[in-house]
Amino acid sequence: MKIGCLPLLISSAVALRAVIDAEELVVFKNAEFEESFIDSIYGELVESEESMKFKQELVGNREVMSHSSYIEEQGSRDLQAEMESLLRTADYASFSELQRKSSKEDMAARSHQGYRKYKSKIEYPDSDDTSDLSAPSLFGGILTFAHLSHFNCFDPKLYHKNIDIAIVGAPFDTGTSYRPGARFGPEGLRSNSRRLGEGRTPVRGNGKPDSKLIGLDPYVTNFSVIDCGDVPMTPFDNRIALNQLYRGERAIHKHKTTVAGNRAPKIITMGGDHTITLMALKSAYEQYGKLSVLHFDSHIDTWNPKVLGGGITDYMSLNHGTFLHYAAENGYLNKSSCMHLGLRAPYIAPKYDIKHDKQCGFETITARDLDNFGREAIIERIQRRVGDSPVYISVDIDVLDPSVAPATGTMEAGGWTTRELLGILDGLEGINLVGADVVEVSPPFDTNSEITQLAATEVIDSFLGLMMVNDI
Numbered sequence: 494m495k496i497g498c499l500p501l502l503i504s505s506a507v508a509l510r511a512v513i514d515a516e517e518l519v520v521f522k523n524a525e526f527e528e529s530f531i532d533s534i535y536g537e538l539v540e541s542e543e544s545m546k547f548k549q550e551l552v553g554n555r556e557v558m559s560h561s562s563y564i565e566e567q568g569s570r571d572l573q574a575e576m577e578s579l580l581r582t583a584d585y586a587s588f589s590e591l592q593r594k595s596s597k598e599d600m601a602a603r604s605h606q607g608y609r610k611y612k613s614k615i616e617y618p619d620s621d622d623t624s625d626l627s628a629p630s631l632f633g634g635i636l637t638f639a640h641l642s643h644f645n646c647f648d649p650k651l652y653h654k655n656i657d658i659a660i661v662g663a664p665f666d667t668g669t670s671y672r673p674g675a676r677f678g679p680e681g682l683r684s685n686s687r688r689l690g691e692g693r694t695p696v697r698g699n700g701k702p703d704s705k706l707i708g709l710d711p712y713v714t715n716f717s718v719i720d721c722g723d724v725p726m727t728p729f730d731n732r733i734a735l736n737q738l739y740r741g742e743r744a745i746h747k748h749k750t751t752v753a754g755n756r757a758p759k760i761i762t763m764g765g766d767h768t769i770t771l772m773a774l775k776s777a778y779e780q781y782g783k784l785s786v787l788h789f790d791s792h793i794d795t796w797n798p799k800v801l802g803g804g805i806t807d808y809m810s811l812n813h814g815t816f817l818h819y820a821a822e823n824g825y826l827n828k829s830s831c832m833h834l835g836l837r838a839p840y841i842a843p844k845y846d847i848k849h850d851k852q853c854g855f856e857t858i859t860a861r862d863l864d865n866f867g868r869e870a871i872i873e874r875i876q877r878r879v880g881d882s883p884v885y886i887s888v889d890i891d892v893l894d895p896s897v898a899p900a901t902g903t904m905e906a907g908g909w910t911t912r913e914l915l916g917i918l919d920g921l922e923g924i925n926l927v928g929a930d931v932v933e934v935s936p937p938f939d940t941n942s943e944i945t946q947l948a949a950t951e952v953i954d955s956f957l958g959l960m961m962v963n964d965i
């Protein structure tokens with residue numbers, strides 16, 4: 494039974510090595526022990542002067558024997574050759590017997606005492622010292638996005654606390670037409686943001702040498718960036734849930750900012766299905782006026798409710814494919830500066846949808862336009878269209894190709910890669926970004942590696958850069 498013998502082989506190798514080490518002891522009896530490279534890192538763990546002296550004492554007392562004296566005692570048998578031969582022939586029964594005999598002298602254990610007794614000492618802090626126990630852990634601790642601070646941003650008693658950028662979750666997925674699960678998006682994004690945070694400066698930039706994004710670490714600034722947690726949204730009635738979200742966003746907007754000239758905190762909302770964007774837009778509109786919405790999505794989402802979902806009851810009308818229709822109808826959108834980016838999903842009523850989409854204020858860059866015109870041209874077109882107006886970016890993760898972001902409500906083939914999306918976002922350096930969201934991440938449909946959630950956290954990391962870069 495070879496498999497069962499594996500641990501035996503390993504422990505036997507230790508016994509064999511102990512014998513040889515003991516011989517080396519004699520050879521190096523009076524040698525100088527210079528600090529090795531490993532010692533310089535770990536301390537004198539392997540061969541400290543003290544441990545060697547201790548082993549020499551053991552040898553002197555014949556508690557541990559050198560290889561040669563052991564062989565002498567065993568007669569002329571070549572112990573090592575015998576062990577090797579037994580290993581070669583896989584005669585584990587005899588090998589075990591031999592090992593038992595040789596360990597009669599307890600060599601391995603005794604000589605290892607030297608290592609144990611004299612291994613380098615670690616200076617532990619005082620038992621009541623907890624100063625290092627609040628440091629963020631990569632895979633433990635209570636989750637906030639990128640280890641940011643948290644407080645209850647919805648508590649009117651705390652409105653005096655400054656917030657420059659708030660991250661907030663909108664766990665809601667009852668406005669989705671196909672696969673649900675986006676209610677778990679905020680939790681999934683926080684979990685996948687654990688490797689973001691202080692000390693991990695992003696590598697990015699728009700390709701120009703004067704890009705201020707290069708070297709901007711959004712986690713080490715004097716801005717107040719807070720993870721406000723999730724707005725509790727009831728799963729039982731969309732009307733109540735969306736109203737809760739609106740009040741949550743509005744409460745965050747009531748906080749002061751530390752940046753002179755900034756009207757209100759900038760909010761990054763983690764969806765949730767895309768319906769949640771309507772409430773984020775409503776609250777942002779109340780602070781900033783009409784918004785230039787950059788809508789990264791494979792679908793138009795300006796569908797007239799009569800075309801998608803509605804028509805029988807009003808309750809059915811508001812969903813994740815019609816919210817932009819309502820945003821336009823309610824006057825939240827600057828109709829001369831909104832854009833769809835990465836569009837590729839089929840229309841439902843083509844002629845009408847396209848006409849209605851234009852009426853809602855959108856210009857379109859399709860997914861394939863990235864190949865047709867290139868990144869630079871697209872960035873220039875976006876920058877020209879939004880100018881200095883207040884911009885809201887909404888990223889439906891289904892703008893990405895299903896190969897890089899499969900965990901979403903309504904996948905569409907032929908999308909952008911994560912790098913292409915992040916590259917376009919970097920290119921928007923300088924725009925007046927006042928609010929943003931990432932929506933439609935449905936963790937139950939993600940891969941084991943959680944690649945969709947990871948992509949979404951990088952999008953938020955990009956938002957943070959864009960929101961700060963004009964104020965540094």
Ligand SMILES: *[C@@H]1O[C@H](CO)[C@@H](O)[C@H](O)[C@H]1NC(C)=O
Pocket residue numbers: 713714715
């Ligand atoms: C934060 O403010 C302090 C005091 O004004 C300044 O010395 C420091 O450089 C600032 N840090 C950053 C990252 O901007």
Ligand SMILES: *[C@@H]1O[C@H](CO)[C@@H](O)[C@H](O)[C@H]1NC(C)=O
Pocket residue numbers: 782783785827828829830878879880881882
């Ligand atoms: C709408 O956007 C255009 C283009 O950026 C801008 O010139 C205009 O002032 C904006 N209108 C409003 C009402 O903000």
